[in-house]
């Protein structure tokens with residue numbers, strides 16, 4: 001029997017002129033009006049449930065998306081403060097119902113994990129000292145929330161939507177306080193391990209805020225100085241120009257513990273070979289952070305970014321690489337430097353959305369493997385182990401599938 005509180009009274013008087021009343025159950029109304037088409041509705045990432053997690057500490061989640069709309073540490077084009085908004089808008093064709101990730105055989109939105117959109121961290125655009133403080137406190141607090149399913153892990157995972165690349169530093173600070181040294185897999189055209197004196201600034205920074213070193217090109221140097229990083233970190237997709245007249249930037253980078261995979265390496269090693277190089281370097285079970293600067297993709301496919309460099313990877317190649325790293329112990333991730341004012345037809349924002357979706361899928365899937373509620377495996381469904389091996393089966397050119 002339907003209780004009175006579950007009833008909704010619909011009056012058709014005004015439209016029809018009649019005095020008939022219809023009484024409809026909430027379930028019926030939900031069926032009629034409870035869902036949106038892809039282009040309609042209030043924007044959250046993948047239409048996930050949302051809450052201002054930093055205010056409501058009772059919000060529990062296993063994986064959360066959080067926007068970090070900060071871009072005043074950029075050296076060239078500003079605008080990434082609008083990145084979270086653009087990525088969310090581009091994600092509106094994702095939802096629970098159409099969320100099955102075919103490569104993974106897995107729907108991250110209909111599985112064990114409670115995935116939410118924690119809205120944005122409120123960061124000042126006026127004062128970078130305060131901004132870094134705000135972001136650091138925010139990431140500590142977001143990671144201190146209880147998980148919904150502690151049997152799968154007591155610390156939630158965050159996928160941060162930048163913002164410029166400097167927003168990785170506060171995230172790493174918070175993760176380091178939980179896991180110790182973090183192994184960063186850094187997809188980027190640039191090193192971002194630059195010493196602050198590599199920027200052309202002749203003024204004494206103590207005359208200003210005193211943290212002129214906090215930039216979107218030096219934050220990994222800062223992370224290294226603070227002892228947040230392991231010595232097994234990796235760059236992938238490099239094609240930046242260097243400072244001065246020799247390889248000093250590379251020497252600085254190596255001292256900070258990074259291996260460099262260049263953009264051109266994909267021609268020699270193919271995506272599968274690059275995945276293998278990365279996996280060999282990451283110790284078994286090490287806490288891994290994947291940081292994706294959208295400028296790792298060629299500007300023809302992702303023009304809306306702070307410091308574009310021509311000759312980059314395709315969106316398909318990047319996604320393929322991310323998929324290949326899905327079984328690492330991914331404790332945090334970001335997609336940064338999406339700057340929609342320089343974008344065309346949402347290309348960059350869509351790439352950012354897909355990156356976030358792949359990272360989120362991996363975060364949910366790699367822990368499901370250890371526990372219950374697995375979807376049927378690809379073998380059970382009669383599918384090959386991955387779409388890559390499917391390709392290998394049909395390929396007549398064996399060299400095509402060699403690493």
Ligand SMILES: [Mn+2]
Pocket residue numbers: 165188190192216293337
């Ligand atoms: Mn970067």
